[in-house]
Amino acid sequence: MRIVKNGDVHVSAPIGMPKKEVERFIVEHREWITEARKRTCENQKRRADFYNQLPLKTKEQAGEALRRLKKLIEPMVDLHSREMGVKPSSISYKTMISRWGVCNVRDRSICFSSYLLLLPELCVEHVVVHELCHLLEPSHNARFHALMDKFFPRWKEARKVAKSCVTMS
DSSP: OEEOTTSOEEOOOOTTOOHHHHHHHHHHTHHHHHHHHHHHHHHHHHHHHHHTTSOOSSHHHHHHHHHHHHHHHHHHHHHHHHHHTOOOSEEEEEOOSSOSEEEETTTTEEEEEGGGGGSOHHHHHHHHHHHHHTTTOSSSSHHHHHHHHHHOTTHHHHHHHHHHHHHTO
16 A cells, blocks of 8 residues: 555555455555655645745746756866766756756756756755766666766765755755
8 A cells, every 4th residue: 555646545455355355454554544645745745845946937037047057057067077078968957846857868968957956066966977977877777876986975965965955845
């Protein structure tokens, strides 16, 4: 049994399990369901509050965010690209809430989320190095993590800080 992002309860059961048994299980765990749905709702509100800190509703707001983002990220990309011996074909920016960055390894392009502006610089730099590492290693395997250790040793710390920013806003 799990609670999904919108608060719905999803129950999985083996094929052939009687419906009454599934219903009994749900009733027995009603208190857990109530608490879990409450926590999920609170987490969703915290996430929304976090992302709503960056005004992007008007063209002017979006333009200002883009200018700030480029000023922050492009020097990091230049520095780490030289250090790592890689060069992205292009860099773009979108208002993504599901990811901080995306690397397309086929065309070697990297896209960064506008919401990086809400994170400490340590976290932004972690995302930059993370995406550049994908130009050397496409998957999140042991080689990828070794590259992260080499080029940005504080990556685990930065990841925890970023997570806490979103969940504790």
